[in-house]
Amino acid sequence: MAAVAAHAETIRWVAQDVPPHFSFVQGRAPQSVAELGRGEVDGFMRVLLARMPGYRHEFIEASTARYERESLRGQTLCSTLHVRTPERMKWLYFSHLYPPLASREIHVIVRRDLLPRLSDGARPQDGRLLLAELLKRPDLRPLLARDRAFGAQIDKLLAQRPVPRQSVGAQLSTQLLDMLRAGRMDYTLEYPAVVKDYLARVGEPGALVALPVAEGLSTLLATVSCSRTPEGRRHIEAIDAAVRALARDPNREAWVREWRADRAEPQDMKRLNAYMDERARGSARVE
Structure with missing residues (x-):
């Protein structure tokens, strides 16, 4: 076993502190698979990577800009934290991990004191904000993370x-939410679970409010990416094969419970089972 480990190929993963989706350990990136958290993203990685015995895994603290820079230099990194965009396809391979979950729906995040300024005119009948209308308001100051993508519909609006x-x-999330709480801008875009975790950590559970937006419903499949290099191609194919093996596991209920515990919504479970059934039957999905 030690001989296998000694010659195992290493996959270097981009790590970013975006709890509860992916969390650092005492302020640093995980040092091993065993140190991965149990959020939506790092929890899935914990389940998946344990089923890749031919590989070692390292976690590198890296911004999106560094991920791009290293990839364009011919270095190989992989990530479960970056959505697929046409621009990123130029330097990354992509595959899919699991279907959109309720926790992956992008919201507008505002300070509670700003709620009265968000007029009803920006809301369609279902009560969701229209981001397209909000972006037209000169009296409200948005601020977003550089190099972050939010899915095709929102990205098109932002373009x-x-x-x-x-x-x-x-x-990325901690810094922007600190700035929002301090009044340095009026709103940003984030996942509600990230905001809830952040507010619990700073001890101000009611300071910020997550408001659903109509455009946030276009949530994408969770993706995995690797640098568009020969080594990256091998890694993305190995990861894709591991996802399909996971989908074929007859004890699916056990690994889903290990991943999601009691946090899975019934609608999420229905969507997840349909997706995994399709992945179990299908061929590789690498692009």
């Missing part, structure tokens, strides 16, 4: 109406 972007490194 039409560019907003200020902040370089935030590998701890």
